[in-house]
Amino acid sequence: MTRKQKRLAGLFGILAVVATAAGLVLTALSDSVAFFNSPTDIVAHAPGETQRIRLGGIVEAGTVHRDAGQRVSFRVTDTVESVPVVYAGLLPDLFREGQGVVAEGHLGSDRVFVADTVLAKHDETYMPKEVVDDLKARGLWKDGAIVSAAEPAAKGAGL
Known part of the structure; x- marks a missing residue:
């Protein structure tokens, strides 16, 4: 050579x-x-069972149920659609109904989201950016707060 x-x-x-x-x-x-999805995205275009995703939205009022042990079920909503979530583990101290949450995991065959990580907002003003962007796009976010579903969506559309 x-x-x-x-x-x-x-x-x-x-x-x-x-x-x-x-x-x-x-x-x-x-x-x-893990790609971010709102409940409406998941209902409209269900990801594959093996695809890891992030589900973001608000914990729907009246849906948190704790089983014996550390298993918790609740629904996450974007005020248009909601997705049932099951999580086995300790929830963050700030986790509660009506607050922003991001859950990571996968969608099961029964269309229940199986979360392996749940993140809750950490103060009064924080909401995950993806959730806020999604709510703004739907006209459901105004002046740092969620616009009630009863109010006209056009009120929040100018943001």
Whole structure:
């Protein structure tokens, strides 16, 4: 082999190693990516059972039920649709009805969202950005608060 051929072979070897490493990193990251969905998105376009997603919205009033142990079921709503959620574990201290929540997990075959992580808002003014953006797009968010479903949606549409 000439010197030029050796350099070319070395260059192709390095490129093959870099391409393999990049492929492995992208494969590993694709397993941990969770896309945000509102309850309306999930009802309209149900993701696959193995697809990991984030469900964001408001904990619907009157729907939190605790079983014996640490299993909790509740519904998450965006004031248009709601999705039942089941979670086994300790909930954040600030978790309660009527507050913003983001749950990570997957949608089961029975169309119940099985959460493995539940995040609640941490103060009076915080709501997950994705939830606020979704509520604003629907005209249900005004001046840092949810517009009542009884109020006309046009009131919040100018935000």
